[in-house]
Amino acid sequence: MGLFSFTKELAIDLGTANTVIIQNGKIVLDEPSIVAVDTRTGKMVAVGHEAKLMQGKEWEGIRTIRPLKQGVIADFNAAELMIRGLIKKATPKSSLFSPSLRMVVGIPSGSTEVEIRAVRDSSEHAGGRDVYMLYEPMAAALGIGLDVEAPEGNMVVDIGGGSSEIAVISLGGIVSNKSIQIAGDDLTADIQEHMRRAHNMKVGERTAEEIKKNVGSALTELENPPEDFVVHGPNQMTALPMEVPVSYQEISHCIEKSISKIEAAVLSALEQTPPELYADIVKNGIYLAGGGALLKGLDKRLTDKIGIKFHIAEDPLLAVARGTGVALKNIDRFNFLIR
Ligand SMILES: Nc1ncnc2c1ncn2[C@@H]1O[C@H](COP(=O)(O)OP(=O)(O)OP(=O)(O)O)[C@@H](O)[C@H]1O
Numbered sequence: 001m002g003l004f005s006f007t008k009e010l011a012i013d014l015g016t017a018n019t020v021i022i023q024n025g026k027i028v029l030d031e032p033s034i035v036a037v038d039t040r041t042g043k044m045v046a047v048g049h050e051a052k053l054m055q056g057k058e059w060e061g062i063r064t065i066r067p068l069k070q071g072v073i074a075d076f077n078a079a080e081l082m083i084r085g086l087i088k089k090a091t092p093k094s095s096l097f098s099p100s101l102r103m104v105v106g107i108p109s110g111s112t113e114v115e116i117r118a119v120r121d122s123s124e125h126a127g128g129r130d131v132y133m134l135y136e137p138m139a140a141a142l143g144i145g146l147d148v149e150a151p152e153g154n155m156v157v158d159i160g161g162g163s164s165e166i167a168v169i170s171l172g173g174i175v176s177n178k179s180i181q182i183a184g185d186d187l188t189a190d191i192q193e194h195m196r197r198a199h200n201m202k203v204g205e206r207t208a209e210e211i212k213k214n215v216g217s218a219l220t221e222l223e224n225p226p227e228d229f230v231v232h233g234p235n236q237m238t239a240l241p242m243e244v245p246v247s248y249q250e251i252s253h254c255i256e257k258s259i260s261k262i263e264a265a266v267l268s269a270l271e272q273t274p275p276e277l278y279a280d281i282v283k284n285g286i287y288l289a290g291g292g293a294l295l296k297g298l299d300k301r302l303t304d305k306i307g308i309k310f311h312i313a314e315d316p317l318l319a320v321a322r323g324t325g326v327a328l329k330n331i332d333r334f335n336f337l338i339r
């Protein structure tokens, strides 16, 4: 294909934490949603992985920006630079021919007109000619492999970096959805706060995220507990270096408030679900997607609390992206795509 096709087709999950790009059914890019900019010229210095390495280490000539906050574009210029940069990185060869670019981009289900417009505009400015959008929970369901067009209810819970979205899908549409702006970034912030209060240690966002991935837990008792995670950092009183072993139990306590808000959102989405669909969901279980699905003990906690089985999607971090890829292949068939 490549050489002779004049339309480049990309499916994009533009996430608060990570952007994933799919071309011809394959993942061609999976990088953090961050861009480093030269503060004098406004030009891009680095994007994705390289920009993330610079995070927290900048001087006044360089600034790193995460253009999305809570699932939506918060910095329009930076978003455009980032999308352009990531597309170029994902498809270095085809740029020679600059073919026309068709894109399917995932958007949060609670998006306002203005937010949808922002995604469309940045995608177009980044080179997209033919831009389609798709609600992320629908994309997650497609990515998980659910039959979204069937007369059957399925519930998907997508816990990303910036927002958690819960949706019930049936007959090719979103029957009901609930979106809250409590997600992975908030857990990371809870951990930063905890390290400061309990250990007098200042830690950056990157370190707090590492703590979360290693010893983050939604339960105070885990069947397969991880070993304590040793964190190095400055004592905030003395500025002297120190070393603190952090246990999953203490992290489970410090993120408890945020986790219970996510839990409450799932319960409230269930309450709003019509009975026939509710019965399907009890039978099928509920699917967890997004990076938050990987939090230790979360599936068990929700299963025990709610009494419905929660399944972690295969590759939860990639479910939305894979679903946008499926949508791209079925552009003429799926009428839930937004133009
Ligand atoms: N093993 C893990 N345990 C807990 N959290 C994790 C783990 N791995 C990744 N995460 C978190 O998942 C989040 C990223 O998930 P994801 O890529 O699905 O978000 P996103 O799609 O970029 O954000 P959004 O959908 O909110 O715009 C980050 O907050 C990250 O710290």
Ligand SMILES: [Mg+2]
Pocket: 015, 016, 136, 158, 160, 161, 290, 320
């Ligand atoms: Mg996401």
